Amino acid sequence: MKAAPSLLAAVLLLAAPARSYVLWGTSLGPRNHPFYIDATFPIVCSGTVQDQVGAMLLATQEWGKSGGADFRYMFMGLATYPYPPGASVLVMGTSCVGYPMATGYFATCMFGNIPFDASGSPPLGTFDLQGSSVHQMGHALGLGHTNVPGCSMFTQSIDALDFRTIEADDIAGIQAIYGPVPAGTPVLDYLGLPFTGETIELRLGNTVGPALVLLDPAPGPTVVPGIGTLEVGGSPALIYLPYFAPQSMPIPLPSNPALIGTNWYMHALVLNGTSVALSNPFHLAIPY
Ligand SMILES: [Zn+2]
Secondary structure, eight states, X not given: OTHHHHHHHHHHHHHSOOOOOOBOSOOOOSEEEEEEEEOOSOOOBSSOHHHHHHHHHHHHHHHHHHOOBSEEEEEEEEOOSSOOTTOOEEEESSOSTTSOOOTTEEEEOOOTTOOEEXXXXXXXTOEEHHHHHHHHHHHHTTBOOBSSTTSTTBSOOSSSGGGSSOOHHHHHHHHHHHOBOOTTOOEEEEESOOOTTOXXXXXXXXOOEEEEEXXXXXXXXXXXXXXXXXXXXXXXXXXXXXXXXXXXXXXXXXXXXXXXXXXXXXEEEEEETTEEEEOOOEEEEOOO
């Protein structure tokens, strides 16, 4: 009879092992982390280069979309070596070996000789590029491997398709590094592929009320007395979008070649009763 309680305790310990996210002790700085993609490195992957870049963009967005943390990746466009000083660059390639790896560079690596797939239905023996990129971008933002199966930061997967969506333990991990989104702070970003002919989903969340989203090809700062500094320049191409937070707004990007390579600076003004709150500045780069 005396042995029963300790046996029960041992069983409970076994049933609840210390399984959790792992922090690497690094982070990428606050809120919106700008990054570029270098698509010039060779990669063994199905699909076009647009498919591959698209898979990586959707992967970076998953952390901001589902993480609930005060952090999101902000795509700044394509880059080729030599990179802008201090820039974070997602290198699209089949191996990290021999690449110009340094602080601030990420890489999506091929595991062994297993090629990537960008179709969304990875054939046996391939890894889903989007899921693999979610995992790698989790490392880049400061997470190590978790022991919780099914998570994006788990060590193993058949095809990495299950890595596409982050899970509770991944979310706890990113929030442990960057903290949850502060209450009442308007958060501006978008979901989807910023390609010409595509429709992205503009999001102004964590707030309620009428708002104005500004997009401008010229960077700020523009000082608005009594409100703050807008990271839009106020050029003739400035676009104002009336908005009611927190609805998401579809933005069709015209199939216009002149838009390829353009960069748009985004900011939102939210009416809070009688005062105006500024969102975070965000960025829309159109690579294709
Ligand atoms: Zn890993």
